Amino acid sequence: MTTEEPRSGLPIEFLHAIAAEAGLDSPPIRMAVEKTRNLPEGTRRDDLLLALLRGALSDSAPEWLLQAAIDSGFRKENRPYESPSMSLAAAALAHPACPDPLRKEALRRCSLPQLGTLGSQRCGEELAEAIVMEFDDRGPHQQPMTPELLETPSTAQLILGKPQLHDTVFSAALERLPKCPQLSGDESGDDDILDRYDRYLASRKAWEGMWEHIVTTHTTRHRQLVDWAPDNNTRQAIRDHLLGTLPWEVESSLLEELAHEDLSGFTISDLITRGSRMLKDGFSKEETRSQLGDAFNALEPKVRKRVERFFDDSDDVREIGLRTAVTWVASRAEGSWRHVLNPAEAKNRYGEPHSWHASGELLAALGQRFAAVAVAALYLWEPDSCSARPSPQDLRWLHSLLLHLPGVTDEVKQKARTVVQHVRPRPRNRWDHLDHKTQQEDQRLAELRAVIERILGDPATVSLGDPKQVTHHELARASDKVLDDYLPQHSGNDDLAERVLLSYASNAHRSKLSFSTVLAHHSAPDAALLQITTDLRKRLGGGPHLRETWTRQVLTLPDCTPELIRALPAWTALTVGGPRYGTAHKAVASVVLAALGDSDEAWTRFATSPASYAGPTAWLRLGDILDASAHGTAWPQPPRAR
Secondary structure: OOOOOOOOOOOHHHHHHHHOOOOOOOOHHHHHHHHHOOOOHHHHHHHHHHHHHHHHOOOOHHHHHHHHHHHHHHHOOOOOOOOOOOHHHHHHHHHOOOOHHHHHHHHHHOOOHHHHHHHHHHOOEEEEHHHEEEEEOOOOOEEEEEHHHHHHOOOHHHOOOOOOEEEEHHHHHHOOOOOOOOOOOOOOOOOOOHHHHHHHHHHHHHHHHHHHHHHHHHHHHHHHHHHHHOOHHHHHHHHHHHHHHHHHHOOOHHHHHHHHHHHHHHHHHHHHHHHHHHHHOOOOOHHEEEEEEEEHHHHOOOHHHHHHHOOOHHHHHHHHHHHHHHHHHHHHOOOOOHEEEHHOOOOOOOOEOOOOOHHHHHHHHHHHHHHHHHHHHHHHHOOOOOOOOOOOOOHHHHHHHHHHHHOOOOOHHHHHHHHHHHHHOOOOOOOOOOOHHHHHHHHHHHHHHHHHHHHHHHHHHOOOOOOOOOOOHHHHHHHHHHHHHHHHOOOOOOOHHHHHHHHHOOOOOOOOHHHHHHHHOOOOHHHHHHHHHHHHHOOOOHHHHHHHHHHHHOOOOOOOOHHHHHHOHHHHHHHOOOOOOOOOOOOHHHHHHHHHHOOOOHHHHHHOOOOOOOOHHHOOOOHHHHHHHHHHOOOOOOOOOO
């Protein structure tokens, strides 16, 4: 075996042999290390030191070598314009022969980001404990959260900014995080209560932002975070982010648990609104407590006291109580439940849909559970007498209810119509000067009202309306049950069936209505699928994720013909559906092999084709690219857009 000679003149394998046979602190090793000290960039020396510490000297190493590795590792990490790597320093600090004073002195030299890097999962328990002792000295810890701590993070925040931490480091950093801010009185009496409240809200927002960063960074520790949460405020912040910020990253059983726990909180809002309603209708406080029965008596004393606060005779308090149930549901439909209720709309920064850990069946079941709670709020809805201008949030919960409720009864329809009739954009008068945001909200509210009115006109269509006018984007947002009802109602409408097929490019998470089932509704399924795929840019448009989803659906069909595969977008067909990410499906590979054969010239041209991931050339068809490669003709022009 040939071995590359390091610039010291000694091969690493030779040094290993010396270390193993001639003694740890042998002159040849010291000589080799010293010779590499002044090499440009020091890379060869670092490689040599790391190879020794992980190889022949993994059990025991001289202190001078450990010191050299630590010094070299720190110098490399601090070089500008170079990707930081603490591998060498970490190997020396975690080495069983590293003396505690040397480790402690080295860690004291580290910046906080360096400590976080060293505290990775592979650092070992001894180094992890030393890191905890070091950053424990760099307080303060557990201070109340402020907005400034988002700009200048605390020690624990900086440590937790690193992913894949050792368990000991991770747990210790959690315990030292800033605390949830509290709204307290001003002892001096000089501070305005509104100013204090504004500062509290800003600090609370910063604290929730801190937790958003943590759950986003440590996606493999969601269960640990939930189980660790030391108080209700922390658990609520973690739960809301897992449900509302990145639910696609949450493991299925945990997502279901968090959703169930969240929905159980509606009970308190329900009691507040029902109690407020009884008091408004003339019941005494004692009669109201009695009517609320066991549900009220089962509350913990602290929670029961909170509910009773709304039994106050103040009109303002009573009005808030009357709206509490609907406000609870509306805030979640707009906030922490928005992605769970609309998984197809959850996309990354490139406009591509997220891949969910939760199955389509679970998401559908969670939607139904939310709808059941929303129905209870619907029955408690009353017109709002306050002068606030209605917003889309006032109807979005009702839209979600109608989308996810398995069966819309006449009673639900009638109550929903009452809500829609009351919640409408307010007419402008000549003294109104509405800003652009308000005008946009009025427009969205009007559009939402129109959608709900179509649902209520024919619940089975769930806002789909006239099959001649419904778009594949609207069809993508419809549930499986809706489409399952809608398609048979319009049996024989091939154009509708084709738009439903196209909707799968935006929403592939359908559990009960498969792509092949919809295809069977077409009178000429094979011809239709080929024509849609051939005209895909004109009919679908959009970004790479739409092409990829369509291609995956086509390639899952059991009778996917070579002609159909040739009509697929070339780049997408060659990088989707294979055994590994970014590889071709075996049926696609077969088509390519059949077209190019053993012609080196054809394969060379094929490798330089203009097909691309994005842009107009992303729509070039595989068959056209193969023909041009095999026959040496000019590359085709991209298909026309709409």
